[in-house]
Amino acid sequence: SQQGEEDPQALSIQEGENATMNCSYKTSINNLQWYRQNSGRGLVHLILIRSNEREKHSGRLRVTLDTSKKSSSLLITASRAADTASYFCATIQGNNRLAFGKGNQVVVIP
Amino acid sequence: NAGVTQTPKFQVLKTGQSMTLQCAQDMNHEYMSWYRQDPGMGLRLIHYSVGAGITDQGEVPNGYNVSRSTTEDFPLRLLSAAPSQTSVYFCASSYRDSNTGELFFGEGSRLTVL
Numbered sequence: 753s754q755q756g757e758e759d760p761q762a763l764s765i766q767e768g769e770n771a772t773m774n775c776s777y778k779t780s781i782n783n784l785q786w787y788r789q790n791s792g793r794g795l796v797h798l799i800l801i802r803s804n805e806r807e808k809h810s811g812r813l814r815v816t817l818d819t820s821k822k823s824s825s826l827l828i829t830a831s832r833a834a835d836t837a838s839y840f841c842a843t844i845q846g847n848n849r850l851a852f853g854k855g856n857q858v859v860v861i862p
Numbered sequence: 863n864a865g866v867t868q869t870p871k872f873q874v875l876k877t878g879q880s881m882t883l884q885c886a887q888d889m890n891h892e893y894m895s896w897y898r899q900d901p902g903m904g905l906r907l908i909h910y911s912v913g914a915g916i917t918d919q920g921e922v923p924n925g926y927n928v929s930r931s932t933t934e935d936f937p938l939r940l941l942s943a944a945p946s947q948t949s950v951y952f953c954a955s956s957y958r959d960s961n962t963g964e965l966f967f968g969e970g971s972r973l974t975v976l
Contacts, residue, residue, distance in 0.1 A: 783963065794866075794952055794967035795905075840904065844963050849895075849920065850954075854904035 764859045771828040773856040775841030776821075782844055784817055784824050789838045789855070798826075798839075831860045864888050868953050868968035875943045875975045883938040883971050885953030891966070892958035894936035895920070896928065898949040899970075905952065911936055912958055943975045 765771050777784065783802045787795040801808045801817045801824065808815045814827040828835055838855040845851050869884045887894065895910035907920030911930040925947060927939040936955075940947060950972050954965040 785964065787965075792970075794969045795954075795965070796967070797964045800964060842965075849907060849910060850963060850965055851907070851921075852897075852905040854902065 761854070762857045762859075764861065765831055767831060767833055767860050767862050769831055771831050771835070771858050771860070773826050773839055773858070775824045775826070775853055777824075777841075777843050778822065779843075779845075781819075784815075785842045785850070786813075786815060786824075786826050787840045787842060787852075789840065791837070795840065828858070831858075833860050833862045836860045866953055866955055866966050866968035868951075868971050870971060871969065872972050873974070875940075875973065877944060877975060879943050880939070880941050881943065882940075883951055883953075883973070885936045885938065885968060886934050887936075887953075887955040887966070888934065889955065889966065890933060891955035892933070894930065894953065894955045895965070896926070896936070896938045897952045897954065898922065898947075899952060900949050908938065908951075940973075943973075945975045947973065948975045949973060 781803050783800050785800045786798045788798050789795045799810045799813055799815050801815045812829045817824045836859050838857045840852045840855045842850045842852045866887045892913045896908040897905040899905050906922045908926050909920055909928040911917045914930050914933050917928050917930050930936055950970050952970050953968045956965045
């Protein structure tokens with residue numbers, strides 16, 4: 753089965769608002785990663801959080817990890833129109849095999 | 863550096879035709895992989911390679927072949943295309959250390975099988 757399932761699937765917000773999306777996974781992990789995909793493009797790595805970390809920041813991104821609940825959240829603060837994209841979480845299965853969730857589509861309305 | 867380069871970007875095939883999707887990276891990454899992306903399904907791993915001469919199957923390998931004769935190249939072959947293989951294909955690479963595992967993606971190859 754596929755590891756990583758984001759919730760909610762689609763989110764529409766006004767520019768300047770915060771966007772939060774969640775991801776759950778099924779097995780133990782070394783780390784969890786978030787990627788962004790702009791329409792018609794490849795995925796781009798955003799941030800990685802290790803299993804011994806609970807929170808990590810990178811610019812306007814904040815990622816949390818709760819290994820007891822096997823879940824992670826990605827928060828984008830002060831959203832911009834350029835943040836319109838799909839966001840995927842991913843976990844490593846072994847041998848660098850990354851398993852991706854189904855993705856969250858975020859639309860930021862100017 | 864070009865990163866991960868995929869060709870072609872678009873391709874239309876008839877059922878039963880064969881073709882090869884090309885993938886090349888110039889970052890000296892040991893690990894390379896192919897994913898397909900379908901609406902509502904996310905990305906699913908087709909095949910991957912941890913180094914030249916080594917390949918292995920992912921989640922959805924049927925109908926696809928791969929080889930890894932050099933560190934730089936990882937072509938994906940469809941021997942007899944089927945409509946179910948209509949998808950967007952992504953090649954990705956990384957350093958082998960799974961503690962980092964950050965994948966670098968190509969821009970994708972959109973394949974339609976009629």
